[in-house]
Amino acid sequence: MSAADPAVGLRRTPLWSRHVEAGARMVAFAGFDMPVVYSSILDEHRSVRTRAGVFDVSHMGEVRLRGPDTLALAQRLFTNDVAGTGLGRVRYGLLCLESGGVVDDVTLYRTGERELLFCVNASNVAADLAWLREVHAKSGLDCAIVDESDATGLLAVQGPEALAIVARLAPAGAKPPKRWHFAHAELAGIPVLLSRTGYTGEDGYEIFAPAERTVALWDALRKAGGDALALAGLGARDTLRTEMAYPLYGHELDRDHDPVEAGLERFVAFGRGFIGEPALRRHEALGGPSRKLVGLVLEGRQVARPGFRILTPDGDGVVTSGTFGPSVDGAIALGYVPAKFAAGAKLHVEIRGKSVPCKVVSTPFYKRG
Amino acid sequence: MSDHDYKIPEDCHYTESDEWLRVDGATVRIGITDYAQSELNDIVFVELPERGTQLEAGRTFGVVESVKAVSDLIAPIAGEVVEIHSKLSEHPEWLNEDPYGRGWIIAITPEDIDELDRLLSAAEYRAHVKARSGK
Numbered sequence A: 001m002s003a004a005d006p007a008v009g010l011r012r013t014p015l016w017s018r019h020v021e022a023g024a025r026m027v028a029f030a031g032f033d034m035p036v037v038y039s040s041i042l043d044e045h046r047s048v049r050t051r052a053g054v055f056d057v058s059h060m061g062e063v064r065l066r067g068p069d070t071l072a073l074a075q076r077l078f079t080n081d082v083a084g085t086g087l088g089r090v091r092y093g094l095l096c097l098e099s100g101g102v103v104d105d106v107t108l109y110r111t112g113e114r115e116l117l118f119c120v121n122a123s124n125v126a127a128d129l130a131w132l133r134e135v136h137a138k139s140g141l142d143c144a145i146v147d148e149s150d151a152t153g154l155l156a157v158q159g160p161e162a163l164a165i166v167a168r169l170a171p172a173g174a175k176p177p178k179r180w181h182f183a184h185a186e187l188a189g190i191p192v193l194l195s196r197t198g199y200t201g202e203d204g205y206e207i208f209a210p211a212e213r214t215v216a217l218w219d220a221l222r223k224a225g226g227d228a229l230a231l232a233g234l235g236a237r238d239t240l241r242t243e244m245a246y247p248l249y250g251h252e253l254d255r256d257h258d259p260v261e262a263g264l265e266r267f268v269a270f271g272r273g274f275i276g277e278p279a280l281r282r283h284e285a286l287g288g289p290s291r292k293l294v295g296l297v298l299e300g301r302q303v304a305r306p307g308f309r310i311l312t313p314d315g316d317g318v319v320t321s322g323t324f325g326p327s328v329d330g331a332i333a334l335g336y337v338p339a340k341f342a343a344g345a346k347l348h349v350e351i352r353g354k355s356v357p358c359k360v361v362s363t364p365f366y367k368r369g
Numbered sequence B: 001m002s003d004h005d006y007k008i009p010e011d012c013h014y015t016e017s018d019e020w021l022r023v024d025g026a027t028v029r030i031g032i033t034d035y036a037q038s039e040l041n042d043i044v045f046v047e048l049p050e051r052g053t054q055l056e057a058g059r060t061f062g063v064v065e066s067v068k069a070v071s072d073l074i075a076p077i078a079g080e081v082v083e084i085h086s087k088l089s090e091h092p093e094w095l096n097e098d099p100y101g102r103g104w105i106i107a108i109t110p111e112d113i114d115e116l117d118r119l120l121s122a123a124e125y126r127a128h129v130k131a132r133s134g135k
Helices: A016-021 A041-050 A070-077 A122-139 A162-167 A211-228 A234-243 A277-285 B034-040 B113-118 B122-133
Strands: A025-029 A032-037 A052-056 A061-066 A090-096 A102-112 A115-120 A144-147 A152-158 A182-187 A190-195 A204-210 A229-231 A291-298 A309-311 A317-325 A330-338 A346-351 A354-361 B019-024 B027-032 B043-047 B060-066 B070-074 B079-084 B106-110
Touching: A016 A032, A016 A211, A032 A041, A032 A234, A041 A052, A041 A229, A041 A234, A052 A211, A052 A234, A061 A070, A061 A122, A070 A115, A070 A122, A090 A122, A102 A122, A102 A190, A115 A122, A122 A144, A152 A162, A152 A211, A162 A204, A162 A211, A190 A211, A204 A211, A211 A229, A234 A317, A234 A330, A291 A317, A291 A346, A309 A330, A330 A346, B019 B113, B027 B070, B027 B079, B034 B060, B106 B113
Parallel strands: A052 A229
Antiparallel strands: A025 A032, A052 A152, A061 A115, A061 A144, A090 A102, A102 A115, A152 A204, A182 A190, A190 A204, A291 A330, A291 A354, A309 A317, A309 A346, A317 A330, A346 A354, B019 B027, B027 B106, B043 B060, B060 B070, B079 B106
């Protein structure tokens, strides 16, 4: 999203004034001035787990592909199965380099027979566009690539009460899309792309709206949700996604790590000829990757921050994300370790010169019920 | 930013690194200020020194960790740690809820009580907070 603030060079989403009015603590994130917390990260986190919360994620990018060869180009770019993604469906996958390294992790919306939409990380919009255009140019395929990021606002409404709250704004009798599906819908008279997806582990929606209608949508949602709908900032978004062990680009994923190392094989549809596939297949021949992303539960409540060393008998690993998990009531982390350390392995994390015991666990950390 | 004013009690001394000190008989209690807890947001872990530790002015004596940040506790004056608030291990949220009361961290016997005079008064600390937060 758009408008630049000349004073600090940070961009603002359409909801910037709403955040400031609500008393949010603002931080720079991916070039945007974003709300990290309104009152308490823990409270906002728990609201999303127990009732509902609304996040402004308008900083994220939207790139549309359109033209006769859209599917062919997307299949080159995207690790997951494009042709098998029917109209109205959403798929998560990766954009990989020839090396297998990750350019970005994205969701693909199959919006038309010859059209689709990628929702991409804010920090990667420019890099993604450059990569898409480079691949497109070499391919000779007939497909237009349009950056719609500035024209699009994006809200996430997440939590057990999210569907009921959003339903109050929908026309009577409107059916909610199923999980990993989306619909073109009208909420409070605003045309939106209503997607039954999220980044919290809770049920709910991600709602794409025209930038100039995003404030109206936010206000309508807040009115419909009342006390049941908390404002939630990037801080809670991070604790929620970490409890689910969802990767965050720049932490678990980058151009030096590939989807197999990151444990994302289920989002890789082999045999479809996407860029990076031969590199990912090489792991198989070698008996698996030499390092793997794992979940760690630490003893005590100290937080293992990104970059901290994971000490193993086979050499050091590194923490990529770490936080206190409010719903698991403990310190959790994600990190890369030598591949032989699977769930159950006991390791240590070095925190300020001290060796803190931790255990490799199966993820997600948070399991409902 | 939020519209509340930070609490800065008159009966405490303050440091530029956002600790407070309050004289309590022969000892001095130390904690972190309302501004500090607000900046850190939800505190989830406190690392305390052991009783009997000799603190040197300007040296780190512990750590406060929140969901999003970690902050050193810096000894404002020299002295011996005579009490530690060990319940904070179970209730780190007390630092957020009541930073000048239930959220106290340690008590020390100062080497030289006059050292307190080098620290900031409530008015001086208020100015220091204002310079950083704009209020």
